[in-house]
Amino acid sequence: MFKKIQHRLLRSYLLVLASILSIFVIGVRVVFSRSLAQQTTDKLIALGQGVAASSEVEDEQLKIESELSVKELINNDRSLQWFDTQGKLISQQGKYFIDLPFSANQSVQTQSGKVRIRAVTLPIIESENGKLVGYIRVSQSLEEFDETLRKLDLGLGSGVIIALIFSSIGGVILTRQAMQPIEESFQRLKQFTADASHELRSPLMAVKSNAAVALKYSEGIRETDKEKFEAIASATKQMTRLTEDLLLLARTDKIQRQDWQLVNLTSILEDLFQLYRTQTEAKTIQFKTQLTKDLYLMGDAVQLMRLFTNLIQNAISYTPEKGTIEIIANRFGSQLIIKVKDTGIGIAPEHLQLIFERFWRADKARSYANGGSGLGLAIAQAICLQHQGEIVVTSQVGIGSCFEVRLRAVG
Structure with missing residues (x-):
C-alpha cells in the first residue's frame, strides 16, 4: 500500500517538475529565437543601408556598384539584389535569393523551403534631392540560424x-524519508489492533460460554431473562467475529511469501460452490459456475479461500430471492481472471471507490443486517494485494455487481 502511495507521490512530483521545466524551456527558446531573429534582421538592415548609401546615380539611373565582393557575400551566405523604382530586377550578386515577388511595402520577407532565406528590402534615396531611385534587397540563408x-x-x-533523472533519484530518497514515519505509525497502529483483538478474544469467549450455559439450562430463569441472554450471545458472537476479522487484517501483511505453495484455484472454487450451494438453494438463488480446470498460482490456500468466501458471502447477502450468482474463472496469458457476478441490489457509482474501506457502508447496499463485521471486502482486497493481484468492481444499481479478481498464474 505504501509503495503505491510512494510511487504516486513520485509521479506527481516528477509531473509537476517536468511541467515547470517545459514551460521554462519553451520560454527560453521563444525569447532566444526572437532575439536571434531580430539580430539577423538588424544585420541585414545595416548591410542594406550601407549599400544604399554608397550607391550612385547617373542620368537618374541607378549605377550598380558594391564594395562587397561576390566571394565575401557567398562566404557569409548573403546576396544583394537591385531593383528600379518599378520593382524590376536590375542586378544581383551572391548565392541565395528568394523567389517571392518583389514588395516594397513588405520590408522583411522569409521564404521557407529546403533552405530558409530571410530578406530585407530597403529604398535607395538620392542624397542630393531625396528622390527615390530604386531598391536594394539583402538576403541571407537561415541555415546557421536554424543550426x-x-x-x-x-x-x-x-x-x-x-x-529529471537526478530529480527522480532525489525524489525516491525524499519520498522514502517522508513515508518512513507514516509507515512506522501505521505499523504501530496495526500492532495495537492485533494486540487488542487478541486480548479481547479471551473475555469474549468467557461471556459467550457463560451465556451459552445459561441458555442451555434455562429452566430456572425467567422468559425475559432468557431473551436478554440470547441478545448477549448474539452480540458476543458478532463481537468475536469482528475481533477475528480485525486480527486477520492486522496480520495480513505478515504472510511470508517463502511459505507460499502451489495452489489449485479451481479446486478451491469448486469446494466453495459445494459449500454454499445449500445456502443459495434455501434462498432460491440460482448458483452456477464456469471454471477452467487446473488454474494454478503461488499463494496461501487458506487466505485465498477466505478471499473468495467473502466475495461469495457478499453476493449472497445482497442478492434477492430468485436472483443469480455466477463464478467464472479463466486464464488469460499470465493472469487468472475470476469473476463473482450477481443480480443483487448493486452499488451506486459514487460508492464504488469506498466499498473496500473498513466499516464503510451505504444506507442500502451495506449493513450489518446479515451479521457481518463490515470488514469482508477490506479483507478480500488485503489478501488480493498480498498475492500481487487486484480487485476491479463494476456495478449498476438495481441490476447487479461484478467483482473481478486478477491474480498471477503459474505454469
Whole structure:
C-alpha cells in the first residue's frame, strides 16, 4: 500500500517538475529565437543601408556598384539584389535569393523551403534631392540560424532529461524519508489492533460460554431473562467475529511469501460452490459456475479461500430471492481472471471507490443486517494485494455487481 502511495507521490512530483521545466524551456527558446531573429534582421538592415548609401546615380539611373565582393557575400551566405523604382530586377550578386515577388511595402520577407532565406528590402534615396531611385534587397540563408536553434533544443532537452533523472533519484530518497514515519505509525497502529483483538478474544469467549450455559439450562430463569441472554450471545458472537476479522487484517501483511505453495484455484472454487450451494438453494438463488480446470498460482490456500468466501458471502447477502450468482474463472496469458457476478441490489457509482474501506457502508447496499463485521471486502482486497493481484468492481444499481479478481498464474 505504501509503495503505491510512494510511487504516486513520485509521479506527481516528477509531473509537476517536468511541467515547470517545459514551460521554462519553451520560454527560453521563444525569447532566444526572437532575439536571434531580430539580430539577423538588424544585420541585414545595416548591410542594406550601407549599400544604399554608397550607391550612385547617373542620368537618374541607378549605377550598380558594391564594395562587397561576390566571394565575401557567398562566404557569409548573403546576396544583394537591385531593383528600379518599378520593382524590376536590375542586378544581383551572391548565392541565395528568394523567389517571392518583389514588395516594397513588405520590408522583411522569409521564404521557407529546403533552405530558409530571410530578406530585407530597403529604398535607395538620392542624397542630393531625396528622390527615390530604386531598391536594394539583402538576403541571407537561415541555415546557421536554424543550426543554432537545433543546438539550443538539444542542449535544453538534454538538460531537462538530466534534471529529471537526478530529480527522480532525489525524489525516491525524499519520498522514502517522508513515508518512513507514516509507515512506522501505521505499523504501530496495526500492532495495537492485533494486540487488542487478541486480548479481547479471551473475555469474549468467557461471556459467550457463560451465556451459552445459561441458555442451555434455562429452566430456572425467567422468559425475559432468557431473551436478554440470547441478545448477549448474539452480540458476543458478532463481537468475536469482528475481533477475528480485525486480527486477520492486522496480520495480513505478515504472510511470508517463502511459505507460499502451489495452489489449485479451481479446486478451491469448486469446494466453495459445494459449500454454499445449500445456502443459495434455501434462498432460491440460482448458483452456477464456469471454471477452467487446473488454474494454478503461488499463494496461501487458506487466505485465498477466505478471499473468495467473502466475495461469495457478499453476493449472497445482497442478492434477492430468485436472483443469480455466477463464478467464472479463466486464464488469460499470465493472469487468472475470476469473476463473482450477481443480480443483487448493486452499488451506486459514487460508492464504488469506498466499498473496500473498513466499516464503510451505504444506507442500502451495506449493513450489518446479515451479521457481518463490515470488514469482508477490506479483507478480500488485503489478501488480493498480498498475492500481487487486484480487485476491479463494476456495478449498476438495481441490476447487479461484478467483482473481478486478477491474480498471477503459474505454469
